[in-house]
Amino acid sequence: MKHSFLFAFFFFLTTSLLAQQLPAVGSGVQRPRKLSDEQLLDLVQKQTFRYFWDFGHPVSGMARERSNKSFDYGDEVVTTGGTGFGLMAIIVAAERKWITREQAAERVLKIVNFLWKADMYHGVFPHWMDGATGKTIRFSLKDDGGDIVETSFLYEGLICARQYFTKDTPAESQLRNKILWMWENVEWNWHTQGGQNVLYWHWSPNNGWSMNHQIHGWNECLVTYVLAASSPKYAIEKKVYDQGWATGDYFKNGKKYLGTTLPLGFDYGGPLFFSHYSFLGIDPHGLKDQYADYWQQNQAHTRINYDYCVSNPKKYKGYGKNSWGLTASDSYKGYAAHSPTEDLGVISPTAALSAMPYAPAESMLALKHFYNDLGDKIWGEYGFVDGFSEQHDWYAKSYLAIDQGPIVGMIENHRTGLLWKLFMSSPDVQRGLKNLGFESPHLKK
Template sequence: MQDDLATLQRETFDYFIREANPANGLILDKTEANWPASIAATGLALACYPVGVERRFMTRAAAVERTLTTLRFFWNSPQGVEPDATGYRGFYYHFLDMQTGRRAWQCELSTIDSTLLLAGALAAGQYFDEDTEAEAEIRGLAEALYRRADWRWAQDGGDTVTHGWTPEHGFLKYRWQGYDEALLLYVLGLGSPTHPLPPSSYTAWSATFRWESCYGYEYLYAGPLFIHQLSHVWIDFRGLQDAFMRGKGSDYFENSRRATFVQQRYAVDNPRGFEGYGEHCWGITASEGPGPSTLKLNGIERRFEGYVGRGVPYGPDDGTLAPWAVAASLP
């Protein structure tokens, strides 16, 4: 098992090396022709480079070079209301052209994907702590990028934070409500040294949580498994409690553990009767899928989706399992 995990980790790490633009540090969202970069993937890459150094996948010097290239690009890239800018108000567009670094597809300025990018930058700033000019620059750029993000602007006058903004239509109508990957967003927003979210914003967000009992486990509900994993890439939540978790006698680490058991129990129960589900075959989360299409299998008409946030126990569930969801659940 350890050898298998080591191989999986190395091959996953190699994606961030192989699918990067060395000129700007951007990481391809997925390996499809003419696809753009994802700022979330780029943030994960920034967090992975220190791991690569510790695992001896790359030298510290190579990691410093890649990290500096990435941070310099984002710090110097155009910020403004122009429709082809890279970002605005310290946030960045969800997808960027791999070569130019400009906005792709008329996509949204994404608060959550910017959060993942900034978290990666801050992780790099914490790791590269040597007294050298290059590593000092990493620390300075990471701090500067974090300080530039205007979290209060992202509230658009409301209590919670919006999903994003476009220069064509302004703020998106959706806000971060219900337990989701915005846990990390609110941590960074509340901690901002320049434009912090007010505590009332976190209170408003947590007021929309749903505590449920499912398959014998009481937990803070979110369907897709990635929601219970993503923020934990950067923060060890064991023993950390907010008012909501104090009231439940739990924390977000324990909550993710319970959510993982719910996933496994759901696969054993297999209420929709999919082939292969079971104790050792599970993992329902946001992922690519075989659709969109409809097929009749074993006399049952099934609707298959493409990329969608699959979840349990309420769905959607079209029989698509994501292997990475299980790997990310291992200690």
């Protein structure tokens, strides 16, 4: 099967060898026992948040791509989308008083001030940047310009920040104003490549549209189309959504897998991050359009992934009701897009933990097993590592921004709905959702 999603991402990363990793896991990190469910959720969120707070780039405050040096790059690489997820983690930390509101606002302003001066292309940021200079670090041979998907993940976090930091202090006023000015000047419709009814993932001043990657569904990019329709100055029309996003080869499904009907997407649903990245901000409860009920979609995707791991057709060691979750992460073979149709025997903790809103009992069982039973091998200074395989006796020592962020944010959405309330309260987002034909309890009449 030809994957239309994240093609450049997977191609580049899966052909690279993971380099030496940081020894940040194991007995050196305290692991309190006999915690209540609420205490355990608090601890996991707080420890995972440290990836963005303690390990954030010292100059820019941006989220580093990963905790290990790899792919011929070092500590300078910061990631646009991962920073968006990190911004949401900082908001959670402020709300739960792990840091003060003033500390959170100062860090967000630091990031915003860095972005203000960083490379952008028609208002769109690159996938990777140098965290000290803001200069583009190319992601693959011709991916050296604007990445509209990563930019949408970044603005998912920036919009939440703008809705959260509403006080009339110098820091909060400044970050609100600068986020607004940057947001208003993202040229989303530029990425229709001259008015086509589809969004294109990449544009580069050196290579133009030569990446030629159209964004079709179903995958992690719903928020890209929603934000593109929400733009105050450069919005796409509904026909771009209908004829671009909703017409992919793997958009409509409707078949049953392990007894569960899957409305949209690849066979067996694909990696679980499809139901996490866009839905850190977009609340799927009651979210419907002409194509699907998105709460049903995400629950079905999660259920199929869970049932597949429980049935364990490949008989991998360690799979079961308390150890499940297949999504893109590091593996013993390098980076891979784990799913029921690409099952290497690797469980990615972010998969089950970020699915907390959709399968709370099953996710909590996995969380307790990961922490209580496997903690010596997979619990470290920034929470759970990126992946493990009991079958191959392999346990990552790496953490990735795009995997750590959803753990904090989706657990918080399960507990309080905080990020959903913030993102969905944006008047621009509400207008964009209406323009695309969505229904949601958040939409004002």
